[in-house]
Amino acid sequence: MTVTLELTYDMAKALGTRALQVEGARTVAEALRAARERFAGREGDFERMAGVAAIAVNGVLVAHRREGVRLADGDLVTFVKTAAGG
């Protein structure tokens, strides 16, 4: 089972990648854990920026931090920041 984790712009810039493929994560919490491991040595950056973003699964905000939300193969998990625009 593979899910895609998309980072915010700031995270992508600091961590050098825009998206990660995560194998075998069955919940949002597991996907986040896998991401943290991927950024070993830069967890500080990851936590700081992830901490001010909400999380969406396939575009739907998952009540911001319901990390137990289950994932299915092909799901897209996105860090999202609020914005303004016209």
Place this chain on the structure above:
Amino acid sequence: MIKGFAGRVLEVDLEARTAVFRPLDEAIARLYLGGKGYGTRLLYDLTPPGIDPLGPENPLIFATGPLNGSLAPQSNRFAVVCKSPLTGGIGSSACGGSFAFGMKKAGIDVLVVRGRSAGAVRLEIDGDADEVRFLDASDLWGLGTGAAQKALGKGMHHAVIGPGGENLVLYAGIVSDARIAGRCGVGAVMGSKRLKALSIQGTRKLDMEDEAGFKKYTQWVRQVFKGHPVLGEKLRRFGTMGIVNTTNGRNMIPTRNFQEGHHPDAMGLSGEYLEDHGLAGVRSSCLHCPVACGREVEVPGAGRVKGPEYETVGMMGTNLGVTDLEKVSHWNWMADELGLDTISLGVTLGFAMELQERGMLETGLRFGRAEGVAEMIEAIAHRRGLGDDLAQGTRRMSEKYGGKAFAMHVKGLELSAYDPRGSYAQGVEYATTNRGGCHVQGASMYFESTGPLTINPQNLKLKAELPVVQQNLACAVNSMVLCIFTTYGLIPRQVHALKPGGWTHRLARVIFENSGPAYRLIMGSKLLQVTWLDTWLSRITGLRFTPGHLQEIGARIFNLERMYNLREGLTGADDTLPERILREPLFKGMDSGHPLDQLLPRYYRIRGWDSHGVPLPETLRKLKVRT
């Protein structure tokens, strides 16, 4: 005369070549403020039902409000009102630039242009001398909007059309400086009058009730805006393109004609990307606006020009499957020069691409490919070949070639760049907004889905109440005439500062999401107060604005627009969304599309309308809407 108003309406007849100054109707100004509200009242009163929107009998009304001409932030805008050739209903659009400032300096609140000139004409209005000059514009005819303004020279404030308006493209706009009144085809109406340009000047001073108090209060509001996370930081720093990553992450950015809501490469179109790659030349703004949400970009062959807005990168970028910023910037510049609305243009191009994809029409345009797009934009503006069909907009294209289920418009007006399946309240707003599928006649998506208190888009809580409040507020703001972004400042910075997922954030979100009954109560007792907007108005006009007053004025304007639409044959059946939005799921895990049918009856009830969407007599009586 009420302070803040110049007290004059200028009526111009292009056929008879007459110009008459009349006093502003104070009673209408009290009931409808100015801008869109005053313009709608005039349109309703001046025209019989069923006029041809592109005929000489359709008046083109430019209207300012009591705040225009002051130094209030985001206040130099004008409204344009007429019957829309795109929808056949109420047409209204707003524009920044400097023309509104010119109108107030010339001592004119409202300018009504009627009739049709025999040849290309332009107007020069000298407000100090009370002189209106009708000048031959054949040398300007065919020029782009930038070139035409350059030819007109500095010293006066201009509003012009490009070839799109001249050739009656149904989504042509009117341009002032680098800003455009893009929606509803107001530029086509100006073109139908053979009016290329309006230039205005004057040195009159705006008479205020409490000038010192107004200035002091404005200073305070400026400080609030400056420190506000949206107005002072995000919008200022990244421009409107700063929303791309949010809507993309939320599956709400139209992609391939709304077939999807996410594009893996959308980040390259974001405000953050623009800033980091040094592509944003300088900030640009409407006159006297401290937010300066505009950007300038380098376009090969054109130099440094106005950069695309969020709507443009959505509709002409991801919606076409194209994420090449250079291409989108180029098309945006072309559209501005040709005087075309990039939202309607982008949706129509996306529709043409889907027709091609389905083998329903050979358009030469394909999703994800930039080839042929620039040529098609030119062809649309000059009504050449297939461009002649695309110039009629998505609805008419679908009537001719099929594909109504994926023609992304409401009432004929193309949808903007927020997929309502990710923002149910926004969907209700698109469906019910009188001018059609538009996001700046309320902007529920900000308060619902993209702002700091994002509520669950997949339940029905607050999804009918929010659009009513937002539409009313937007009607009032569009009648002042202020930029809609001022309303973003209503969510205090403290709310923005809440940490997503933290308990205070969760608590605030739950309260907001469950506040429907409170909203209904507050709306019923007119207690909804909009602090600085009311205070500004009071200090300028001397009128007392009681709590809820702006909601009431907004509701009055909204209901009058509704009555206009009903008169022109639009009914509750037009309060709908494209079939794709209603039927096709957007998210993985979503069973169907937007649940409009469940929300519309509640919306009608809150509005005080019957089950067919017709305002009840008591609603009109209560709001003092005379029809």
